[in-house]
Amino acid sequence: MEYKILLTDSDGTHELPALEVPLTRENYEKMTTVEALSGNVYDDYISTKRIWTHTWAYLSKEEYDLLDEIYERAKSEFTYPLLTINGEAVADVVVRYELSPKNIVDNCGNVQGVSVTFRETRQLGS
């Protein structure tokens, strides 16, 4: 199974550069631990959301610009993109998308240490 990250927005579906390792997924639990008078505890939780992070050691100028365009389009169109990760049970999940700063390391415009973070959410305005 080849893992691929796809982002969909108003401009279409875009395949992100080939993945390196690791592609990290963590669960964000909106949970509170409550302590009773006995000292025992219980947990209340209202939602679980997923967060994916990935770092590329190097990306070309074109590859970085693609990520940057998707990021800027989300801001100008007031809507989050949809994330699909082939190989994981993730299809068209609304995500808040963060992109690390552009760290150009040579005259060709190659960028070093590019990180993306996708935080699962929902389009509240829709």
Added chain:
Amino acid sequence: MQVVSPAFNQLANGDIRPLSWGAMISFDKEFDDDVSFFTLDQSVLNGLDLLAPSGDNPIQAWDYYAYQDFTERLVYISVERSLEFPYSVVSAIADFQLNNYDGYFTPNSASPISSFILPKRPVRLLQGFAATALPQFVGLTEGMPEISRTEGTATFTAMDFLTWIYDMPIRQTIAMQNVRTDEVLANIFEQFGLTPAQYDLAVARNVIPFLFFEEGQQTAGDIIRPLMQAEMGKLWLDEQGIIRFRPRLEQPDTPVYYFDHDSINTLETSEDDEIINHVVIRAEVRKLQVPQVAYSITGAIDDNFVIPANSTQPVYIELSDPTINIVEPTLGEGSSASWFRAYSNGEEVLSGVGLDGVAELTNSYTLFIENNNSFPVTISDIVLWGEPARIVGGTATTYDAYDDESVEKYEEKILPISNNFIQSISQAESLALTLLDEYSEYNDIITIEVKGNPALQLSDIIDVDYDEFSGEYRVISISNKTQDAKFTQILKCKKYTPRHWFTLDQSLLNSSDVLAP
């Protein structure tokens, strides 16, 4: 306690509890397309169609709005219910905050609902576990939302529909005889356009021989509060939006929930300021009389009052006792059971003066007297024949009851009650003994934050197992809040002593069952 599945209670008691909630609001107050209103010549009488509410009356039609779901924007929900002592009326208030990062709830903004961000928007709030979010509140927003631009939030406050009804003036004059509390309540709710499907009123204990209210002179709350005080039952709008009434002996009396060290998070005790060991009840007990002279005046009603030639003037008469079925007076002494005289220059006028109509209220009577003569007349000597409801014995009745033992222990704690819905000594005695039974002894009032269950309701009996506070308690105030991924339930509870009231044909004579006051 609201009826829930065992699975719901399992979730409430679980180690890890998946909270759920909901906020439904009808900002535009559009009706639900699935609700069909009654159409003349098309709908079947007593069929399923509803009478369309008159005008913009959300109190009448809270069930019929199309509500939009704003759950995804919820930041917190807080619903509080408490008994208004000593009226036995429950009021509910809700606060909730919505994510307003995009200004969607900001009035006078570019929001598509901007023009609908107004007071009195119908709201439904829910709290629960997993897939079951229980109804917690139905009501109307109060005022405009509080908008925080820095936090990106809109905060609303809402009051339940019953609280809104209390502030509304009575729309029709009520004069009823030998009516129970529930019948009066039904009359009031009908005035506000509520259908019987919107309320559930049990048969009350109190019977009121005569009662009257004038249109526009009092609010529904002015009537309902003392009515409920006399009954000492409970009137509330339940979590689903149904108005319910239960008399004082039909309150829950068996524990429905259990709390112990593992399910109580905090516990505090309250002061003993709710001890009552002396009850003084004052009431004007009225009884409707047989037809008789209800009002009379000898001489001119007002020396300066003159009805000019060929004109009509109102003569306002304030009645000392509420009176019904007044016979319309005619000109000349003894011309009918009710009569009046007219004079001109000291001479009695025997013709050309008559009645052009009356405005009859139970506490006032206005005659519109027409003078067809070519000279002015004065009116004098009015006698009105009707059925007055006079105070029995001529003065207000006072009933006094106290608990010697409690007075000795805690000093005298008086509760004075002045309530004209208490219309008999036995009724006053019953109310006073019930109050003394419940309040004359020091009973712990505890406030506990618990591992809560949103199905719990006001008046429920809970079983507490925690050190010296162990025992049964009645819930007298309840606060349910969901915020920061935590469901916080705070209960104010009063120690409950079970009473088994004597039931004819069921209880054994000389058993532990006691006669209900």
